[in-house]
Amino acid sequence: MSDFSEELIRSKTEDDQEESCVFSGTGMYFPWLQKHIDAVATEGKKEKDFAQTTSACLGFIREALLKHRWQEAAGYMHSYLQVLEDSDSQKRLGAPEIIWKLGSEILFYHPKSNMETFNTFADRMKNMGVMNYLKISLQHALYLMHHGMLEEANRNLSRAETWRYGEKSSSQEVLINLIQAYKGLLQYYTWSKKKMELSNLDKDDYAYNTASRTMLNHSWKTSVNLGALIQTPGVWDPFVKSYVEMLEFCGDQDGAREVLNNYAYDEKFPSNPNAHVYLYNFLKREKAPREKLISVLKILYQIVPSHKLMLEFHRLLRKSEKEDHHKLGLEVLFGVLDFAGCTKNITAWKYLAKYLRQMLMGDHLAWVQEEWNSRKNWWPRFHFSSFWAKSDWQEDKPLACEKALVAGMLLGKGSRLASSDRGKTFVTAA
């Protein structure tokens, strides 16, 4: 009977919420809508006292947290726990998550809280309702890792890893994968520590052999842990990095390459610049041919033309024999200097000055013209204004010189390119 009535209540609250939220007509939800309605509604069923006190209490906790009054928040939290006895099953089921979220925050910042308190709280919360076990275990482990308790964290993750409830849902699977991945990361930490020790040992030593054998063993275990998560679309930089490092150490170059290729080129993954950077660094370590490196960086260039590696990319292109690579080299340099964060990059300006001269000498004026055409109406104001001429001259003379050189070539008197007054003033000022 009670279940039935709760069921009724739940379905009703759900659609009531829907109605009052969608009311705006645009499909937009307003968290502050209820406040307006409460100001008006005088009739109708009011919330019960219990619900009123708990929601007021929740408000106080949130306010205290935002005002950094941890003691006060803890006091309110103590009272808020009554929500666990709410007769509204919807609220009761949602309560542990709120309690965990706010409670952990209080304990994280409370001046008198210590790790023991936090651990006890986390262990209690894990077993309150089945839905939160994995999530809380993971966050608890992260907390322990943050505080340097790696063994404890590892134990926590191992316990969570074997936990199952009902049918394996996709969200549960992702969480378990994440837990395993973090466990793998912890194993990687111990592994890299051992690696450090190993590097101190003599290679002919007997101890070296046994140590390397245990390490191999170790990395095999880790690969099981990390492998599953890396297949799921997402940003997994720390995991991929450590996984590849271990695979490389074991000599599994193909495996590492596969992992990185998958991470960089899988359509389902977001376009993560780091995926290409990792792949490039791996290929560089492998001493892959220049063509291969250029093809990887070409994609990175398309995603992030302002990346630090672009100067390296330019060097590679410059060294290449192909004509279109030389052209791309110019494009890359211009591309880097387009960005606001790179305007003071003296290396880029130096490269550009040198390369421009080379291009103009080598009768590639058309290429320069092509690049310059889209920039001639804003580069002079962006780079070569009198303001920058002055400030660069005061702050960084070599930079001012390089810029003046480039400006001279692009806008100067003898230049066949479009000229501009600002550019001239820059050249003359510099």
Place this chain on the structure above:
Amino acid sequence: MDFPSSLPPTLFRTGPLGLSNGPDLSSTCSWRDALALPEPLAQSYQKGVSCVATAPLWEPETPGPIPLLPPGPDPWDPGVTAQDLLFRGGVSFRRKPQAVLDVTEQLSRFLWDHGDVAFAPLGKLMLENFRLEGARSLSKTKTVVSVKSLLQDLGGHQPWGCPWASLSFRQRRFSILGGPVLGTSVAGILGELLHEELALRWEQLLLDDAFTGGAMAWVPGRAPREGQLVFPAGGALDKLCFQQVIVSPSGDPRTLGDPGHIWLRGPVRQVVTRTVQGESLLAVRSDYHCALWKVSKQGRPVPLQVLQVGKGATGISLSPHLPGELAVCSRSGTVCLWTPQDGLQQIYKDPETLVFRDPSPWRWADFTAHPRVLTVGDRTGVKIVDTQGPPGCGLLLFRGGAEAACQKGERVLLAQCLGGCGPEPLHPTLHLILTQFSLYLVDERLPLVPLLKWEHELPSAPLFAQLLPPARPGHARPLLLGAQGGDLRLLQLAGAGTSAPRLAGPPQSLPSSSDSLSAFPLLEPKSQWRLQERLKAPTIGLVATVPSSTSTPALLLFQLSAAGDVFHQCLRLQEDPGPDSRAPTASWSPQATARCGHWLKGLLEVPSPPPVWTAPAFSHRRVLGCVEQRQGEQRGLEGLRAAMAEGRLLLRRDLGAVPSAEPPPAPEPGPEDELRARLEAAWEGRAAAWWERQQGGSSGPGRRPKRPKRRTQLSSTFSSLSGRLDPSDATSPPPSPRRASPEAGSQAPVTPPPQKLTQEPWAQRVPSERRQTLRDYMAKLPLQADTPGGVSSPLSQASSVQATPSGQQALQEGSAKQPIRRHTLGGAAVASSQASSGRATPSGSQPPRKRPRMGF
């Protein structure tokens, strides 16, 4: 530019909003962002905390903001509130009250307030069928109705909202015949328009995006501790003010002289300022215009150009890279790049929204780290558009969907580029995206995946944000969020170079202007309410500055309210918050309270705004008044003149027939005497004896006549509270109102024909106990019978008529005409005295009356 070498792990899902399948890892806890994964290569994983940037506490100096400038001379009214728009009271069977727009009440109010607008066209059409003055004229071709008699039947009563209003046959006939015509045309056309308007107002109340971005800006001056505040003032917000502010070495701002101002032709919605390459520019957005000024080194604005936006501008932003370049968005879905030299360049146009369909025409644009690439945003997402590329193409930077783990119904409220701030920007490629639930940080180099998500839990729409330079090198950067309701949040962003951006330390909420109430002295209720309303006025602008070279690093925060008030607060950097230190509570300094007091004095001198609603003046009174009211007025005036000439007091008798206000009903002595006697007895310790006396008195033969008396006592208690009520009706159920509509009339219980009331047959059905009461009551009724006495005493007639229940009109229907005329005459005279007493009076001064038949 450095890209974070290792990004925080995030799950990437694609799909629509509110896809709850899968764990939301990004916003589980605020402390989770403070966690750093141990760096194994640095060999510091035993103490992983080392890389956390210092996130000191910014501590408010006062418990609330303090006024910076005296209040403006224009009165301010809070305008429409939820109470005005929503239907009062929920539907009883719903568990939760539901918001329903109260169209009915608004419509009836409109008809009352603007009856001329609503009915004039119809009136003109029907003009030939009505006669305003004189008797009804006969015409063979058409019916001509005399309005006079109709109005006389109304007798000044306002049936609106009064369940006891009743109608004459004439009125009834008229409303039955005219109802369909009057009702459909007015309600049909007007109702639709009104509903539209109400829905619009309601949406505006929930979210007013006109001030997105904020209408206040800070232009730094030549010296490090001075600058100018630019903000709109005046009742219509059309006066752009430039106020010089100097910050003392201790961090207190001081205004310098009166603000200079420029009058504009529209309300200022957004003020943006930026200093690019040493050149300070100021851009202003109004509803249909945008304007650009250059601020000279001396702080004088020089106008550059004005742009007209036909469909209405929704956003304006200044380029952080190139001086004098702006992005302007319009409601039509167009985004243009605007430079004073080259004019407009359309870079994006799409009337549809980016990700999914949303009706809001709000568009927003900002610049990115590349001077030729812009972000274009609407409620559903944000796109990166290359101005030099082919039109229409671009990458989505933020998608309202599963990628950012958005909730159902979540919409973008503000998108801002965080680059171009301070000497060493955090990440010039970082963009802040605010929705009604959360804050997102997205890097334009890694689109769609937020690097940081935090639920801000602001109780109103966050429309203002500002990233500030760090107080000291190496410190986290304060990020200020402001909501429309005045609520503020202060976050600290850490991470630059190769580390990913994250929250340093727990976010803070800052005092809002309603927290300042404690600084003001307690006032009498009306002024107190006015002050409270004023402090609660929505925020329309927010700007902060970290003045350099102050003794302790300070963060100055200026807040502009819709009422035109500029408040400021100063936040101090709490040096080295120890583990045991708790946030100390700020207190009001004498200077602060003095400033508040001074401001309050100014506020109370400002005249209060005229009331939004005033009682309607009935035009028919003007019509009728010229005929019948003159005499009374005349006599009153004569009496006044005579009294003045004689230099004596004006007595009532001098005023003649002017209806005197009815004296308040004197409480009947019964219950009070009893109470007094009882209390006196109790005081003297003889309560038991008194009780016995009472008991003894009520028992025995005297008991029967006592009962009606007790009832009288009870009812008289009520009557002294609520006007006059007939004693015999006190215990009867309230009468069912007889409405103007014929349906309601048919629902009323069948009553005996009123003519028969004077005869005796009715008495047979009345219980004998009540017969006498009823007879007494009817004898008291002045209009009951066509007695000649009623005609002879017009003065007493008038006063008694005022007290006559409107219900009796119904009883009088169809009976002799004469009493009715007398009735209306008095009614009209009374009504004229009511007209001045506001809207609540009509129902208040016409006390609810019971019809005698209800006593059966």
